Amino acid sequence: MVLNGPNLNLLGQRDPKTYGSQTLEDVESLMKQSFPEIDFIFLQSNHEGDLVDAIQSARSESIDAIIANWGGFTHTSVAVHDALELLKIPKVEVHISNIHAREAFRERSITGKAMDGIITGFGIYSYVLGVHAARHLLAKN
Numbered sequence: 202m203v204l205n206g207p208n209l210n211l212l213g214q215r216d217p218k219t220y221g222s223q224t225l226e227d228v229e230s231l232m233k234q235s236f237p238e239i240d241f242i243f244l245q246s247n248h249e250g251d252l253v254d255a256i257q258s259a260r261s262e263s264i265d266a267i268i269a270n271w272g273g274f275t276h277t278s279v280a281v282h283d284a285l286e287l288l289k290i291p292k293v294e295v296h297i298s299n300i301h302a303r304e305a306f307r308e309r310s311i312t313g314k315a316m317d318g319i320i321t322g323f324g325i326y327s328y329v330l331g332v333h334a335a336r337h338l339l340a341k342n
């Protein structure tokens with residue numbers, strides 16, 4: 202399951218210096234092309250509760266792993282963090298930009314504490330790396 206948080210629906214439309222010029226649709230195509238054997242479920246939402254619901258649904262829908270860019274909720278959301286803590290499948294956080302090379306408030310990832318790891322700063326290729334990381338975790342378990 203690939204989850205994207207607030208404002209990522211605008212990818213490619215603004216701020217190309219930080220986020221590149223590719224759209225969220227391009228991200229999904231890249232993932233499908235890179236891993237044709239995987240059945241991805243994609244969800245983008247601007248609403249925290251939708252993301253919490255998606256995390257909870259992953260428990261009953263036999264999802265193998267979560268790759269997620271929580272957007273701005275990365276730095277604020279205790280609710281997403283708490284939902285993640287209850288989900289015991291591989292969880293990889295991805296960011297397009299390098300959150301450590303930007304404003305100080307982006308340095309802290311609240312959600313990241315409940316993820317297995319974080320990939321940050323490789324443009325939309327972060328999502329591809331996220332799938333490799335999830336596969337590595339699945340192979341270990």
Ligand code: CA2
Pocket residue numbers: 207208209211212213214215216220270271272273274275295296297298299300307
């Ligand atoms: O680098 C990332 O992937 C972020 O998760 C993107 C979030 C930001 O709040 C995080 O600190 C880092 C913001 C997503 C906003 O997406 C936009 C897309 C196009 C134009 C403006 C914002």
